[in-house]
Amino acid sequence: MLFYILKRLVYVTPVALGVSLVCFLLVHLAPGDPLSAVLPVDASQETIAEMRAAYGFDKPLPVQYAIWLWRVLHGDLGNSIATGRPVLSEVGRAVVNSLILASLATLIGFTFGTLFGFVAGYRRNSILDRLASMVSVFGVSVPHYWLGMVLVIVFSANLGWLPPTGAGPDGSGNWRPDFEHLRYIILPALTMSVIPMGIIARTVRALVGDILGQDFVEALRAKGLTEFGVFRHVVRNAAPTALAIMGLQLGYLLGGSILIETVFAWPGTGFLLNAAIFQRDLPLLQGSILVLAMFFVLLNLIVDVMQTALDPRIERA
Amino acid sequence: MSVGVIDPRDRGGPAQPLLSVTDLVKHFPIRKGFGEKKGRAVRAVDGVSFEALKGETLGIVGESGCGKSTTARLLMGLTERDSGDILFDGESVGGRALPWRSFRRQTQMVFQDSYASLNPRMTIEASISFGPRVNGIGAREAAERSRGLLARVGLEPKRFGGRYPHELSGGQRQRVNIARALALEPRLIVLDEAVSALDKSVEAQVLNLLLDLKQEFGLTYLFISHDLNVVRFICDRVMVMYLGRVAEIGPADTVLSRPSHPYTEALLASMPSLDPDRRTQEALLAGDPPNPIDPPPGCRFHPRCRIAEAVCAETEPPLDPVAPAHRAACLARQPNSGHSLSVARAA
Amino acid sequence: MAAPITAAAVTALAEGTPLPSVSPEAYVPSRGYWRHVGHKLSRDPVALAAAAVILLVVGVALFSPWITPMDPYKGSMLRRLRPIGDSTYWLGSDELGRDMLSRLMVGGRLSLFMGVTPVLIAFVVGSSLGILAGYAGGWINTILMRTIDVFFAFPSVLLAIALSGALGAGIFNAIVSLTCVFVPQIARVAESVTTQIRARDYVDAAKLSGASAFTIVRVQVLGNVLGPIFVYATSLISVSMILASGLSFLGLGVRPPEPEWGLMLNTLRTAIYVNPMVAALPGFAIFIVSISFNLFSDGLRSAMEIRQ
Numbered sequence: 017m018l019f020y021i022l023k024r025l026v027y028v029t030p031v032a033l034g035v036s037l038v039c040f041l042l043v044h045l046a047p048g049d050p051l052s053a054v055l056p057v058d059a060s061q062e063t064i065a066e067m068r069a070a071y072g073f074d075k076p077l078p079v080q081y082a083i084w085l086w087r088v089l090h091g092d093l094g095n096s097i098a099t100g101r102p103v104l105s106e107v108g109r110a111v112v113n114s115l116i117l118a119s120l121a122t123l124i125g126f127t128f129g130t131l132f133g134f135v136a137g138y139r140r141n142s143i144l145d146r147l148a149s150m151v152s153v154f155g156v157s158v159p160h161y162w163l164g165m166v167l168v169i170v171f172s173a174n175l176g177w178l179p180p181t182g183a184g185p186d187g188s189g190n191w192r193p194d195f196e197h198l199r200y201i202i203l204p205a206l207t208m209s210v211i212p213m214g215i216i217a218r219t220v221r222a223l224v225g226d227i228l229g230q231d232f233v234e235a236l237r238a239k240g241l242t243e244f245g246v247f248r249h250v251v252r253n254a255a256p257t258a259l260a261i262m263g264l265q266l267g268y269l270l271g272g273s274i275l276i277e278t279v280f281a282w283p284g285t286g287f288l289l290n291a292a293i294f295q296r297d298l299p300l301l302q303g304s305i306l307v308l309a310m311f312f313v314l315l316n317l318i319v320d321v322m323q324t325a326l327d328p329r330i331e332r333a
Numbered sequence: 334m335s336v337g338v339i340d341p342r343d344r345g346g347p348a349q350p351l352l353s354v355t356d357l358v359k360h361f362p363i364r365k366g367f368g369e370k371k372g373r374a375v376r377a378v379d380g381v382s383f384e385a386l387k388g389e390t391l392g393i394v395g396e397s398g399c400g401k402s403t404t405a406r407l408l409m410g411l412t413e414r415d416s417g418d419i420l421f422d423g424e425s426v427g428g429r430a431l432p433w434r435s436f437r438r439q440t441q442m443v444f445q446d447s448y449a450s451l452n453p454r455m456t457i458e459a460s461i462s463f464g465p466r467v468n469g470i471g472a473r474e475a476a477e478r479s480r481g482l483l484a485r486v487g488l489e490p491k492r493f494g495g496r497y498p499h500e501l502s503g504g505q506r507q508r509v510n511i512a513r514a515l516a517l518e519p520r521l522i523v524l525d526e527a528v529s530a531l532d533k534s535v536e537a538q539v540l541n542l543l544l545d546l547k548q549e550f551g552l553t554y555l556f557i558s559h560d561l562n563v564v565r566f567i568c569d570r571v572m573v574m575y576l577g578r579v580a581e582i583g584p585a586d587t588v589l590s591r592p593s594h595p596y597t598e599a600l601l602a603s604m605p606s607l608d609p610d611r612r613t614q615e616a617l618l619a620g621d622p623p624n625p626i627d628p629p630p631g632c633r634f635h636p637r638c639r640i641a642e643a644v645c646a647e648t649e650p651p652l653d654p655v656a657p658a659h660r661a662a663c664l665a666r667q668p669n670s671g672h673s674l675s676v677a678r679a680a
Numbered sequence: 681m682a683a684p685i686t687a688a689a690v691t692a693l694a695e696g697t698p699l700p701s702v703s704p705e706a707y708v709p710s711r712g713y714w715r716h717v718g719h720k721l722s723r724d725p726v727a728l729a730a731a732a733v734i735l736l737v738v739g740v741a742l743f744s745p746w747i748t749p750m751d752p753y754k755g756s757m758l759r760r761l762r763p764i765g766d767s768t769y770w771l772g773s774d775e776l777g778r779d780m781l782s783r784l785m786v787g788g789r790l791s792l793f794m795g796v797t798p799v800l801i802a803f804v805v806g807s808s809l810g811i812l813a814g815y816a817g818g819w820i821n822t823i824l825m826r827t828i829d830v831f832f833a834f835p836s837v838l839l840a841i842a843l844s845g846a847l848g849a850g851i852f853n854a855i856v857s858l859t860c861v862f863v864p865q866i867a868r869v870a871e872s873v874t875t876q877i878r879a880r881d882y883v884d885a886a887k888l889s890g891a892s893a894f895t896i897v898r899v900q901v902l903g904n905v906l907g908p909i910f911v912y913a914t915s916l917i918s919v920s921m922i923l924a925s926g927l928s929f930l931g932l933g934v935r936p937p938e939p940e941w942g943l944m945l946n947t948l949r950t951a952i953y954v955n956p957m958v959a960a961l962p963g964f965a966i967f968i969v970s971i972s973f974n975l976f977s978d979g980l981r982s983a984m985e986i987r988q
Binding site: 030031032034035037038039042043045046153154156157158159160161162163165166168169173174267268270271272274275278279289290292293294298301305308309312313316 | 826827829830831833834835836837838841842843845846847848918919922925926929930931932942945949952953956959960962963964966967970971973974975978
């Protein structure tokens with residue numbers, strides 16, 4: 017097992033390096049001088065040259081990359097152009113809020129997704145199965161930012177039950193686990209949960225159907241195993257894949273939360289990204305994307321290792 | 334290293350062999366493990382030498398994994414050989430005189446899986462005329478040749494030409510594959526388990542077709558099979574392979590009735606016989622063949638051989654003559670080899 | 681569906697010879713693969729309905745300049761946010777008093793264009809890369825696929841937003857970003873399908889006939905790999921539509937006053953307390969088109985699962 021983890025780590029390193037390279041190049045992809053947002057319009061040639069030297073933009077690209085990577089490895093993601101604060105601390109605060117939202121959404125999506133998936137897989141081609149497959153098609157087809165709006169219209173504008181935006185009362189920037197804050201997280205989390213719900217329902221349905229169709233289940237039934245026993249068997253066989261997909265979905269939600277966070281003004285990474293893009297705050301943009309992508313890479317690694325540990329059928333060579 | 338290197342000119346005979354293979358080697362490297370210094374390799378073909386005479390059918394037999402299919406793929410250039418020489422009618426294949434392209438035009442192959450060897454998206458007529466088309470024959474002429482060949486292999490062109498592979502039976506598909514091989518007018522056809530997947534009755538029909546075509550087009554066959562009954566029926570000579578090496582080669586009658594290698598003996602004994610009295614009681618061939626990654630030292634067959642002695646684990650037996658036109662790689666059959674049976678025979 | 685005429689029958693008719701009289705079961709009508717697929721698809725009501733919706737939306741969007749009931753750009757400050765069912769504005773009016781129905785009809789052009797174009801380009805580029813990697817194998821495969829792995833390390837929404845955020849707003853930049861998101865995904869599918877096909881005996885047989893690698897790919901491989909890649913690509917159109925409109929929703933795609941569903945959804949957000957139904961309309965349009973593409977893609981996939 018340790019050997020397997022090592023092997024995965026060796027494989028992940030070049031991918032992580034590639035990700036850092038893409039993030040680094042993002043800034044250079046941007047049209048115009050990366051400093052244009054900080055420099056005054058009437059800056060003299062000397063000032064521009066001075067600033068370029070100060071930010072290291074006068075050096076050749078590979079050297080800039082090496083310097084940047086070295087800083088990143090030491091936890092220095094540069095300073096936000098807009099606020100002047102270190103990017104790492106800005107991103108760090110936002111990541112916590114995003115992670116809370118994405119985790120809750122994944123949990124809801126996983127719970128209902130497995131429920132629908134199990135029912136559909138057990139009762140193939142029944143009304144319930146069709147309903148479950150409709151739910152999953154809905155989950156992957158609906159523009160979630162629109163779904164968010166619809167929920168706000170229904171539950172905030174019309175019924176007035178839940179607050180439409182923000183993470184807490186009085187524009188609270190940090191989510192806390194109390195009743196007031198809980199009311200704020202319900203709508204965004206529900207909206208977000210629809211995506212993993214559809215995907216997990218679809219996967220679990222296929223898994224359950226496959227397992228029930230296998231010979232050994234017949235054999236177990238023939239041996240007098242109760243339906244509950246069979247059910248336990250199915251769960252044990254479907255769990256590794258379902259959990260792996262749940263892990264990956266958490267990563268997708270965390271990285272893809274920008275649209276939903278914008279709709280609900282949730283103070284997470286998506287909101288931060290939105291601000292970075294429109295203030296042309298390139299260090300902040302670069303830093304947040306790097307953090308999110310690396311988180312996704314790490315999550316993939318963990319899911320891989322966990323799945324291997326849980327599932328004896330996967331060879332660990 | 335095989336000692337029994339065959340020099341084609343030494344063999345004499347009225348005609349030059351059509352195909353002459355010397356010391357063919359192919360090792361498939363295995364991915365290096367963590368902390369392993371040296372990469373290991375599957376020794377799929379490990380020094381194989383033989384020749385096929387013009388107009389004969391040479392059978393290649395052995396258990397699965399003995400390297401017979403790899404040998405075929407090496408001959409056709411589908412897999413690149415590590416070393417060894419292939420002479421086709423006296424000219425080195427892949428050399429300046431006979432580049433791969435011209436060699437392939439004279440050599441074709443029929444595969445075991447009749448379905449996988451036909452493109453499911455092409456009509457069978459299109460599949461057959463593909464070869465002539467890429468060799469510069471016009472569409473009309475290629476289609477004509479294709480229909481002619483379909484008729485020759487017993488499939489009415491008008492009925493079958495426009496069909497897709499899934500609309501044919503296994504035997505019909507294999508006839509199409511044979512027609513495709515013939516489309517380039519080859520001199521040598523490698524039949525890699527070409528009838529193994531067919532029903533017994535269909536198999537017989539296809540074998541008879543193959544015999545007729547051989548006569549008609551003056552073909553030479555390399556017939557790879559694990560079925561000794563079929564080999565006995567169709568082959569003039571037989572080569573027995575074991576773990577990437579030649580165990581025995583000689584006339585089909587002799588090798589399959591009075592084998593000189595204990596492995597051939599065991600193969601024959603494990604063959605299901607229709608005559609109950611001839612069924613052997615003891616299993617002569619126990620267990621699976623050893624791993625071709627680490628073949629046993631000395632004679633590769635010795636761990637499973639019923640007449641193995643200490644010397645067999647030390648000395649690698651050369652492929653030496655045991656009778657005219659019959660060679661075997663067994664110390665027991667070779668004079669002064671140190672094997673207890675060898676002295677008796679040498680005397 | 682009428683029984684298709686076999687190629688053999690065509691040949692026979694062309695040569696003026698009578699068809700051989702054989703028993704009906706011996707004379708199996710020969711059908712190409714795509715005919716099978718078309719036949720199966722024509723019996724799938726869900727896929728047919730989805731295709732009809734897509735055709736309708738595409739048709740309306742294409743002809744919208746000639747068939748809109750009102751000028752989609754001309755607003756009226758006096759008649760803002762009229763409700764659905766209004767006598768002049770059938771689907772209400774937006775925050776600047778422009779006719780919603782007209783804007784939705786015209787808006788479909790950009791939404792569809794921005795949703796479909798990236799997948800189309802990515803289909804061409806990704807298939808080419810994937811087939812190259814799959815057929816060539818070896819170090820070419822390693823380099824291409826390891827590079828693609830890097831792009832897989834980004835969730836697709838994040839990658840699209842990162843790229844278009846860095847490139848800046850605009851239709852062209854949005855299409856470029858979305859193409860970059862889908863190329864790796866399609867290339868990976870193309871590579872895996874091609875790797876499977878390359879190992880087939882008929883590819884070996886084609887090699888033995890002396891055909892060049894290019895000819896083999898063109899004649900023997902393409903016909904077998906493009907189908908599965910195409911199905912995969914159609915399943916991406918739905919994602920692409922949602923993402924493209926999402927970019928406009930964020931202000932990274934189409935700019936006002938151009939009508940586009942995502943952008944309309946954004947500008948109408950302020951109206952959710954005044955006229956929620958109208959505000960939700962553009963999103964509903966995205967949803968309908970997206971689910972239709974998904975259902976059609978599902979139907980196509982199951983129609984193509986023919987065990988031959």
